[in-house]
Amino acid sequence: MSAALKSSRERPSTPRGRIDKQQAMLAAAFTVFARAGYAQARVDEIAAEAKVAKATVYNHFGDKETLFRQVVQALSDTALAANLAVVARLVDDGGDLPTVVREVGFRLARCYCEEESRALRRLIAAEAPQFPDLLDVVDDVSRQIAQALADRLARLSLAGSLQIDDPELAAMQFAALLTGGIDARSRVGTRQVPDAELHVIADAAAATFLKAFGEQA
Amino acid sequence: MSAALKSSRERPSTPRGRIDKQQAMLAAAFTVFARAGYAQARVDEIAAEAKVAKATVYNHFGDKETLFRQVVQALSDTALAANLAVVARLVDDGGDLPTVVREVGFRLARCYCEEESRALRRLIAAEAPQFPDLLDVVDDVSRQIAQALADRLARLSLAGSLQIDDPELAAMQFAALLTGGIDARSRVGTRQVPDAELHVIADAAAATFLKAFGEQA
Amino acid sequence: MSAALKSSRERPSTPRGRIDKQQAMLAAAFTVFARAGYAQARVDEIAAEAKVAKATVYNHFGDKETLFRQVVQALSDTALAANLAVVARLVDDGGDLPTVVREVGFRLARCYCEEESRALRRLIAAEAPQFPDLLDVVDDVSRQIAQALADRLARLSLAGSLQIDDPELAAMQFAALLTGGIDARSRVGTRQVPDAELHVIADAAAATFLKAFGEQA
Amino acid sequence: MSAALKSSRERPSTPRGRIDKQQAMLAAAFTVFARAGYAQARVDEIAAEAKVAKATVYNHFGDKETLFRQVVQALSDTALAANLAVVARLVDDGGDLPTVVREVGFRLARCYCEEESRALRRLIAAEAPQFPDLLDVVDDVSRQIAQALADRLARLSLAGSLQIDDPELAAMQFAALLTGGIDARSRVGTRQVPDAELHVIADAAAATFLKAFGEQA
DNA sequence: TATGAATGAGGCTTCATTCAT
DNA sequence: GATGAATGAAGCCTCATTCAT
Numbered sequence A, B, C, D: 001m002s003a004a005l006k007s008s009r010e011r012p013s014t015p016r017g018r019i020d021k022q023q024a025m026l027a028a029a030f031t032v033f034a035r036a037g038y039a040q041a042r043v044d045e046i047a048a049e050a051k052v053a054k055a056t057v058y059n060h061f062g063d064k065e066t067l068f069r070q071v072v073q074a075l076s077d078t079a080l081a082a083n084l085a086v087v088a089r090l091v092d093d094g095g096d097l098p099t100v101v102r103e104v105g106f107r108l109a110r111c112y113c114e115e116e117s118r119a120l121r122r123l124i125a126a127e128a129p130q131f132p133d134l135l136d137v138v139d140d141v142s143r144q145i146a147q148a149l150a151d152r153l154a155r156l157s158l159a160g161s162l163q164i165d166d167p168e169l170a171a172m173q174f175a176a177l178l179t180g181g182i183d184a185r186s187r188v189g190t191r192q193v194p195d196a197e198l199h200v201i202a203d204a205a206a207a208t209f210l211k212a213f214g215e216q217a
Numbered sequence E: 001t002a003t004g005a006a007t008g009a010g011g012c013t014t015c016a017t018t019c020a021t
Numbered sequence F: 001g002a003t004g005a006a007t008g009a010a011g012c013c014t015c016a017t018t019c020a021t
Helices: A014-040 A043-050 A054-061 A064-087 A097-113 A115-127 A132-158 A167-185 A195-213 B016-040 B043-050 B054-061 B064-087 B097-113 B115-127 B132-158 B167-185 B195-213 C014-040 C043-050 C054-061 C064-087 C097-113 C115-127 C132-158 C167-185 C195-213 D016-040 D043-050 D054-061 D064-087 D097-113 D115-127 D132-158 D167-185 D195-213
Strands: none
Touching (some): A014 A115, A043 A054, A054 A064, A064 A115, A097 A115, A115 A132, A167 A195, A167 B167, A167 B195, B016 B043, B016 B054, B016 B064, B043 B064, B054 B064, B064 B097, B064 B132, B097 B195, B115 B132, C014 C043, C014 C054, C014 C064, C014 D016, C043 C054, C043 C064, C054 C064, C064 C097, C064 C115, C097 C167, C097 C195, C115 D115, C167 C195, C167 D167, C195 D167, C195 D195, D016 D054, D016 D064, D016 D115, D043 D054, D043 D064, D054 D064, D064 D097, D064 D115, D064 D132, D097 D115, D097 D167, D097 D195, D115 D132
């Protein structure tokens, strides 16, 4: 589980008890929502997982829906940050561009494969009709990542390292090559794809991408 | 709604009402499951939508879960058939290959965008942990489509129309370029992407695919 | 199962089909009611056991309650007849009276232990509050048996073979000695007490009865 | 209603309402089960009778079956204690033995006639096939009472007050004379037999018992 | 604030019974 | 008369939520 929902085990001093509990509840909520989906998740179960009384959950979050939104928001924030950090590595620093592309591809693939990312996508897909506003949250995340990736690709194209007419289209297609490969192997996000497979997928995506947009094309 | 859940036009020998009702219930179940997801779907609502008594649903399907599986199975069958029919068009009949690829891409995109396909994907994603066996159903469908597509690509490669080393990889990547583009525009399958956009997406996918695997590559 | 509910396998000719089915349904109803009790018995199950459609049961008996009453009535009739036949054997025909008493005791015990008798008692006990009128049916049966037994005892007393002031009390006590012993060994009518045990019980009952009311007393 | 289902007078330390409600629910459950039998008893009705919400019943007992078992257990415990207390009175303290026997007979008859005892017997008889394990509970109670009674009779026999070869048989027969008489007059436990009748029955049972096993025999 | 107990609303499922053939 | 399908009325149980401490 990523940092977003981890208990802040920094100082287990007394005054932090409340915050610890809040974190524990969020983490527990993630676990249970991810396992069961929104509707099937039981608040009792979340409370039990967090080792608090059910009423405490209500004291902190008001109701199940709010708790769900908080979890989704936290997961989205984390995922966005992680992806942006990866995209930032896509620079032609004089080294071997294909290697960089493969590397970035692999890291993006890994983000996409994080347990939280997969759970988040499943939750959103499942509850999209009930919580249409959550679509905005994820759309925003996707767009920011795509935009950042497009920016990098545009710079590489300007620098002559790539031949790209429409950076946003290229960014989308690079992402598509990665995620399409993963989806085919992750059983609808149910399975953790091992790094070795991710490397294969990323390399294949990078190869095709570079054949289509590479310098020599 | 596609044919899968409509009257399967048998002989009106048996008391007609029976089959009609069965079909009506399956169609209603699809509608309600698609709208609300498995857990939130109410059997009452399905019965009402099908204009039958709730008990009739139970007489025919035993329980909610079985009904759900039947719906998924029916949707999968239809989706598979539709996709295979499209893939079968991918031949180099002496005409313009890029045009054929764009055409097939568009038609596949449309399949992917069918209301039933989108709903099916959302349902599976949502309920994967509760119904792990359904993953097999869907995986099987995906695999068959990918395999058929790979077969076609292999023949085109043999004929010299394309330059493909690994037909299965290429098939997967072609599909990825299509679906990745659609996913980015369908708000997690929530929105019906208009044909015009599908054409743009399909053309872009075909272009990139051909740049990477085309004859002149 | 006794004759009352057995299919009248006399002439399996066609015109008897109806009667056969009626019998089959009664027998099936007995089986199911005995196994599950009135409330837990399912009409479907009865129909299935009788190999007829559920609606046929309704065509013949109107509703579940009527069917239940018919079953109870039939069982009561059979039980009454069987018991009276046994009581009729209680005569001092010049032979050994203790032997006769033991013999009659054993036969009465056996009647009391018949599967149908036990089931009937359980059904009546269970449903007494819901079907208070059924109490009249069984009370009537009990009374007739007790009366017949009292009659016999009175004659034996008159003849000097027994010393009985109140024949009805004596009859009741003889029955009590028998049934009390059986109840203690039949696990609330759940178990079929084997003949060997019934002999022991009957002999003990006869012994005590004769010690209390016998000639030499 | 006897003490078993009334407030067990613990310390009012814990929030008082809890125990009160538990007791109220058990008492209500007894009332409703006794009136309707297990299958026909409605949990709603029990809850209403106990003046709690239906869910509270489930919070405390889990399900209807568990509640039923608890009721049966509580009733059995009470009945056992009451009967054993009566049997303990069967001593030849130099007074008039026949009087003691009649007295104990009457008190045992009264136990047997308690509303709870009658209801318990009916419930067990009715549900024996569905809850075979309950037979063990009741058998155990019967056996303990019979054993205690046999013990007393054995001592009286040793002391020369009675002539008994097999104390257990004698105990069983004494009980049979009592219960047989009651059963004939209680309409399958449906009717409360008045004390006057119980005296007649007990006196008759004692008379016959003493004729068979008394000192002068 | 944290909790254990209580609750109202509602869902799935069953079943006696009726209809149409 | 016999049947298969259909149905309405309930019943058990769950669960999000609130109360009282």
